[in-house]
Amino acid sequence: GFAAGDLLNVLEEAVEEAKSAVNGVAGTGSPYAESGTTLTAMLWTGSQLALVHIGDSRVHLLREGQLFQITHDHTMVQSMVDDGRITPEEALSHPQRALLLRALGHGADGTPDLRLHDARPGDRYLVCSDGLSAVVDIGEVRRVLTEVADPDHAVRELVGLANGFGGPDNVSCVVADVVEAHS
Template sequence: MGLLTIGAFAKASRLSPKALRLYDELGLLTPARVDPVTGYRLYAPQQLEQARLVAWLRRLGMPLARIQYVRTLDAVAAAQEVRAFWAQVEADTAARRDLATFLVDHLSRKDPFMSPTAESLGIRYAALSDTGLVRAGNQDTAYAGPRLLAVADGCGSHGGTASAAAVDALKPLETDGVSAGSLLNVLEEVVEQAKQAVHDIAGSGPSVEATGTTLTALFWTGSQLALVHIGDSRVYLLRDGELFQITHDHTVVQSMVDEGRLSPEEAASHPQRSLLVRALGPGADTTPDMRLYDAQREDRYLLCSDGLSTVVPAQDIHRVLAEVSEPEQAVRELIARANGSGGPDNVSCVVADVLELQQ
């Protein structure tokens, strides 16, 4: 079979002549020959497979620059790149879905502080942070108050200062009035303040790019808990005897698990398991996850740094939360478990129980 005209090739490849001309200009799909007199583009039949791949990748929404890169790969590597791209699309979609859910719930409710449920529920809480058995200093910050629960895990030359500053930026939530109508805006504002506080601290140190922090917080509205989460600190919920991890780790390794490139078992021992893809700090992706959770009587929430979750198995965390009734005793027991497993990192825990208020 001889060369195909651009019209015939467009029909066979399911790409429009306009798209083919654009891809030629970008060097993405170069014609086999251009007629020197007419300027007509002619394509070889062997180019159809590549053209169809480009068409399918465009239907996925992959950017042209990334398609150009995929074309340079062998089949196995190209498949991995497509898997990675789609995992990112799903993560982005999940983040937008969470925000949409937040907005729908947020806009459809009356002020939670005025609801009957808000008058009957409250929280009791405890927070504790420990240096562990290996680190020279503690870069974690743990905080628990009537409305705010937070854990931050700093890193770098000023990590401890950064984690404390990030939590301090959220503390006005304890005293400032927050209505249902302003909740989302207020949360966004305090997160921006936390970002700026960490950036200012990182900028004052000798190693700007090395200073940052995670930030995971729950804000109690009286009937709901609003989550703000960035990094690999975690929130667990114990409800009806079952333990659920309600945050998603923003780490390189978790991204590889999401993409199918690592199993959860492999991720647990991966040498880069603590490398973050999102955090508060210069040069990092600082986009937080934000969600709303309806509170139920007898719910128990645990916020913790990775100094607990990486060394204490989930079943042991579950056992402590289910069996130790007082939050103060529970945080002490969890930290003791982490140190009993070698205490390789700073460890911070906040435990909060949702309970019915006495009338």
């Protein structure tokens, strides 16, 4: 395990390695040379959770029946919502909703959000790509996370919902529960 104080350092190092890997593709003549990627990851130790995030994947926290989005999308459309230029509802169908302002890749702003959270027993986390969040209503996401006890079954139901709505993008999804440690 890691000491709580080391969590963010470990994630920062992982981001640097990922940047190097993505940038290593540049100039190779590969069709992916101008590509970028999103990165959202969590690392636990004891009751501390470290979160690194860049791009438009999302982390949601279900705590005591309430669902919170604890990441902030690094997209042009989200910045327009933040500035009050469009409403969150308008953002859902905006033609540039997938345009990233931050990503790991050639020429992109690769600055991630890094922070620590307290993890409480009973918390449930969902990490998902926009292949899920863009097509499945947040109320349905909350219903599945609340009603489906087994994390693997919850993942399968969420992916099934995304595919059922015609999932235009790949769907990545992880559900993790915080439980009491037993010695």
